Amino acid sequence: MGDEIYYDDLLEKSPAEDEYIWSEEFPVRVKAGFNLIRLMNHRRQENTLNSYARLLKALTDFGPDHDIMYSACEWGKTQPQNWAYKVCDSWRILNDITFRVGSDGDPGHADWTSDYTTSVMSQYNKAVIMDEFSGIDKGWNDPDMLMIGMDGLGLAQNRTHMAMWCMMNAPLMLGLDLRRVEKGDELYRIIANRDLISINQDSLGIQAKRIWTSLPHENAGNEYIRDNDRVDILCKPLSDSRFALSFINCSDHDADDVFSVSVSDIQKYLRDMIDSAGSYTVKDVWTGEERENTDGVFSVRVLRAFDNATFIISPKK
Numbered sequence: 001m002g003d004e005i006y007y008d009d010l011l012e013k014s015p016a017e018d019e020y021i022w023s024e025e026f027p028v029r030v031k032a033g034f035n036l037i038r039l040m041n042h043r044r045q046e047n048t049l050n051s052y053a054r055l056l057k058a059l060t061d062f063g064p065d066h067d068i069m070y071s072a073c074e075w076g077k078t079q080p081q082n083w084a085y086k087v088c089d090s091w092r093i094l095n096d097i098t099f100r101v102g103s104d105g106d107p108g109h110a111d112w113t114s115d116y117t118t119s120v121m122s123q124y125n126k127a128v129i130m131d132e133f134s135g136i137d138k139g140w141n142d143p144d145m146l147m148i149g150m151d152g153l154g155l156a157q158n159r160t161h162m163a164m165w166c167m168m169n170a171p172l173m174l175g176l177d178l179r180r181v182e183k184g185d186e187l188y189r190i191i192a193n194r195d196l197i198s199i200n201q202d203s204l205g206i207q208a209k210r211i212w213t214s215l216p217h218e219n220a221g222n223e224y225i226r227d228n229d230r231v232d233i234l235c236k237p238l239s240d241s242r243f244a245l246s247f248i249n250c251s252d253h254d255a256d257d258v259f260s261v262s263v264s265d266i267q268k269y270l271r272d273m274i275d276s277a278g279s280y281t282v283k284d285v286w287t288g289e290e291r292e293n294t295d296g297v298f299s300v301r302v303l304r305a306f307d308n309a310t311f312i313i314s315p316k317k
Contacts, residue, residue, distance in 0.1 A: 048074050049083045056087050071142065071171070076126075081133035081141065090140040090171050093130065097123050097144035101175060108175060110147035112157055112252075112306065113228055120147065120157065121228050121250060124164050128210050128234070129222050134169055136205035142171050149176040149187050156307040159286070160248060162190050163308045166200035167208035167234045167246050195285035195312060199236060199244045208236035208246070211269045212261055221269055231255050231303060235266050237273040238312070244285075246310040249303035256302050263296040277315030285310045292316075 028037065037059075052072055059068055072084045072091040080091035095117040102108025111119040123143035130141045146165060148158045165172060174191060181187045212233040213220045220232075228250045236244040243266070249255045266274050280293040286309075293313070300309045 048072075048078045048080070049086065052084070053087045081130055085133070085138040088139055090142045092142045092144060093126055094123055094143065098147055098150070098175070102150065102177070104177075107177065107180065108147070108150040110150035110152040112153065120153070120161050120164070124168075124250075125224065125226060125228075127168050127170065128164075128208075128232070129224055131168075131207040131209050131221075134205075134207040140169055140171055141207070143168070145173040145175040146191070147175050148190055149174075149180060154306070155186055156304055158187070158190050160306055160308040162193065162196055163246050163285075163310045164248065166196040167236050167244060167310070169200060169205065169207045172197070172200060193285060195283065195288075196310070199238065199285070199310075199312065202236075202238045204237055204239050206237045206273070208234040208244070209269050211235050211266055214255075214259075231257075231259055233259065233261050235261075235270060235274070237270060240314070241275050242312060242314045243274055244310065244312050245298055246308055247300045247303060248308045249306060252305050254302065254304050258299055258301045259303065260297055260299040262298070275315055277317070279316045281314045281316060283312045283314075285312060 030037075052070075056068070056070060059066075070088045072080050072088040074080060074092070075095045076091075076093045080088075081093070084091035097120070098108065098110055098118050100109040113119050113121045117123065127141050127143040134141050143165065146161060147153060148161055153161065164170075176187070176191070181191070210220050210232050213225065214231040215225060215227060215229075217223045217225065230250050232246075232248045232250060234244075234246045234248065236246075238244055245261065247259050263274060263276050267276075276296065278294070280296070281290055282293050282298065283290045298311065298313065303309065
């Protein structure tokens with residue numbers, strides 16, 4: 001049986017803004033195995049939470065023993081971080097990260113910055129200050145798919161794109177034609193980086209907190225910043241008393257400086273989530289190299305344009 005396609009003419013327009021029209025029920029046929037149901041409501045006549053709740057109830061009634069990964073996508077129009085946790089597993093925070101997704105033989109196009117939502121930094125700048133809405137008992141902020149491998153992003157940008165999304169617990173959905181990837185090549189080493197994926201999938205489910213930025217701001221963790229000429233430091237608590245640190249150069253030029261953060265600095269933001277220790281094992285997620293740290297101060301010297309340095313830090317007991 002072929003796919004069933006329903007067009008956007010099921011519901012007539014309301015006669016006035018304050019008059020509501022209920023949709024009539026209509027059947028949706030599903031086949032054995034995997035089915036994708038995409039419900040679009042660009043006019044958004046009704047309460048958005050109600051729409052998602054009604055669909056979830058219908059899906060649950062139809063298959064109560066089936067697991068459902070339920071993602072809300074209303075492009076952040078109704079502030080889904082405030083309500084989507086009631087019914088959904090994740091929610092898109094903004095409009096699409098790119099409008100040029102590519103096709104067979106076309107890798108698509110990605111931008112690092114833009115004046116609209118269509119860029120890595122547009123999505124990151126909003127998602128990085130939304131950590132309070134994310135968690136195992138809530139759900140996940142979704143800054144849209146990964147554009148790794150698309151035209152417009154270089155190696156450093158691809159690496160940092162992956163690090164950002166993993167630190168922020170974003171759903172990891174590739175917008176990449178995997179036929180373009182060879183095992184062991186540059187793209188493979190990014191998207192299959194086990195340490196980064198383990199950060200994203202850590203059992204604590206805590207989104208990273210921005211604990212420092214090179215631009216003068218009163219509250220690095222919660223202030224929305226659009227100026228990308230900066231370095232950010234993110235910290236993410238992990239299971240077994242570990243934590244991840246990511247030093248991110250958001251700008252298009254090298255940051256020739258020493259960037260440091262101490263355990264005591266981190267604890268100001270994350271309080272009881274990070275423990276002090278006599279020494280730490282510091283693992284570079286990109287090289288796999290490990291070193292010992294005995295002073296609780298973690299530093300990086302020189303961050304290349306668009307690049308990052310990301311570490312998993314384990315206290316020694």
